[in-house]
Amino acid sequence: MLIPLALLFGCSDPPPPPVRPPVYLIVIDTLRADALRCYGGKRPTPALERFAANAVLFEHCFAPSSWTVPSVASIWTGLYPFHHGTIRGLAVDGRVVSQQELSAGYTTIAEMFKSAGYATFGVSANGHIARKYGFAQGFDMFDSGDFADKTTVAKNWNRISRPVTDAQTVEQPTFVMMFFFDPHHPYTPKEPYIGRYRPDWKKLGEPLVKQSMPDLVVDGYFKQHPKAIDVARAMYDSEVASLDAYLGELLPNLPSYDEAWVLVLADHGESFGENGAMIHGNNLGQPEVHVPLMIKLPRDQYGGTRVATPVSLVDIMPTLAALITPVEPPHMDGVSLLPLLAGQSLPPRTLFLHVNLTRVNERAMVQWPFKIIRLMDQPLRVFDLAADPAELRNLAPQQSDRLPGWERTLVLGTRAAVLNPPHLIAGEMPAEGREQLKNLGYLQ
Numbered sequence: 012m013l014i015p016l017a018l019l020f021g022c023s024d025p026p027p028p029p030v031r032p033p034v035y036l037i038v039i040d041t042l043r044a045d046a047l048r049c050y051g052g053k054r055p056t057p058a059l060e061r062f063a064a065n066a067v068l069f070e071h072c073f074a075p076s077s078w079t080v081p082s083v084a085s086i087w088t089g090l091y092p093f094h095h096g097t098i099r100g101l102a103v104d105g106r107v108v109s110q111q112e113l114s115a116g117y118t119t120i121a122e123m124f125k126s127a128g129y130a131t132f133g134v135s136a137n138g139h140i141a142r143k144y145g146f147a148q149g150f151d152m153f154d155s156g157d158f159a160d161k162t163t164v165a166k167n168w169n170r171i172s173r174p175v176t177d178a179q180t181v182e183q184p185t186f187v188m189m190f191f192f193d194p195h196h197p198y199t200p201k202e203p204y205i206g207r208y209r210p211d212w213k214k215l216g217e218p219l220v221k222q223s224m225p226d227l228v229v230d231g232y233f234k235q236h237p238k239a240i241d242v243a244r245a246m247y248d249s250e251v252a253s254l255d256a257y258l259g260e261l262l263p264n265l266p267s268y269d270e271a272w273v274l275v276l277a278d279h280g281e282s283f284g285e286n287g288a289m290i291h292g293n294n295l296g297q298p299e300v301h302v303p304l305m306i307k308l309p310r311d312q313y314g315g316t317r318v319a320t321p322v323s324l325v326d327i328m329p330t331l332a333a334l335i336t337p338v339e340p341p342h343m344d345g346v347s348l349l350p351l352l353a354g355q356s357l358p359p360r361t362l363f364l365h366v367n368l369t370r371v372n373e374r375a376m377v378q379w380p381f382k383i384i385r386l387m388d389q390p391l392r393v394f395d396l397a398a399d400p401a402e403l404r405n406l407a408p409q410q411s412d413r414l415p416g417w418e419r420t421l422v423l424g425t426r427a428a429v430l431n432p433p434h435l436i437a438g439e440m441p442a443e444g445r446e447q448l449k450n451l452g453y454l455q
């Protein structure tokens with residue numbers, strides 16, 4: 012039965028009974044917003060365009076970080092990276108060999124669903140989002156492949172979908188998380204798309220298939236061959252198109268799809284030469300942090316709505332908490348987006364972003380339309396995202412009166428305050444895992 016959203020709002024006493032629709036959380040690794048036509052992309056992504064037509068689309072969603080681990084931990088907890096603390100790899104003798112583990116002290120999104128009576132299922136094709144790193148907390152069943160493509164998700168999904176169907180048969184609601192690794196590098200050119208986009212891709216793109224992208228970046232391949240950036244983008248877009256076609260088959264066939272809440276989002280974006288960067292985890296520029304967020308409600312309620320209010324991935328868990336449980340959720344940095352879905356507004360707020368890897372420590376905040384960025388101890392940079400979404404004009408000189416206030420807000424707002432410090436993974440990873448992380452750009 013469709014529950015009008017109006018019942019979900021306000022502080023009526025007694026609280027409204029919880030609604031417990033099926034919820035599907037579809038996370039796509041490395042999908043920058045403008046890879047999708049519905050976000051202004053130049054190449055077609057028809058399945059997700061159809062999905063967007065039946066969903067509420069958030070035009071300005073910010074990933075709280077620009078690589079997988081801190082960003083997904085923010086989705087899992089509703090907290091910013093400097094509050095959940097799961098932000099770093101583990102250095103041993105100056106070399107990163109593993110990653111921080113999400114503490115068991117937090118209530119995760121799957122634990123929240125479980126305590127609300129849901130059966131919980133997760134399939135991940137990203138080796139970072141694995142049980143050994145704490146990301147399976149709260150899932151009744153959880154499968155993770157090690158940096159694999161969508162076929163792994165499909166295989167694992169096929170294995171667990173029977174219990175999903177069975178669970179729904181006995182009227183237990185289900186929460187399903189699916190994490191797709193495509194289109195993360197290495198970019199595998201996918202036909203027929205690459206043939207349409209760049210039939211000449213092999214000339215400059217073959218090294219991208221044969222060598223690791225981080226090595227190519229460090230070795231200056233894209234500086235020597237600037238035209239290879241466009242080829243890389245075409246290869247990436249071909250992976251996006253291939254995944255799009257797959258999702259076009261998968262999504263409408265999910266159990267109880269019409270009655271379900273289906274969220275499609277990305278953990279971070281990808282650079283293609285902007286700010287002199289390639290791939291991700293480099294900075295907090297828009298190519299790496301502007302991500303898609305689309306929410307399909309039961310029976311496509313509010314389908315086709317576009318929301319201009321800026322939001323963050325830290326809002327996912329509070330939104331779903333407000334949906335499924337009348338109980339006050341644990342403290343979170345994000346807020347429920349349910350009012351925005353129904354055309355209401357939220358009080359203005361500041362969104363924060365943070366990346367701290369071996370080569371970069373950058374903080375940023377968004378007070379729409381302004382985005383304020385600090386790299387290391389360099390002066391603040393200020394951009395007007397409404398007028399200059401590509402962040403080409405630093406407005407700091409013109410906004411000098413406001414800089415001290417922004418500085419204070421950024422320092423105080425991103426101050427580390429970690430309630431449950433992450434565990435470090437003891438010991439060395441096996442050589443094979445180390446090599447995989449190195450090839451993915453997280454090791455030096």
Ligand SMILES: [Zn+2]
Binds near residue numbers: 078278
């Ligand atoms: Zn990622």
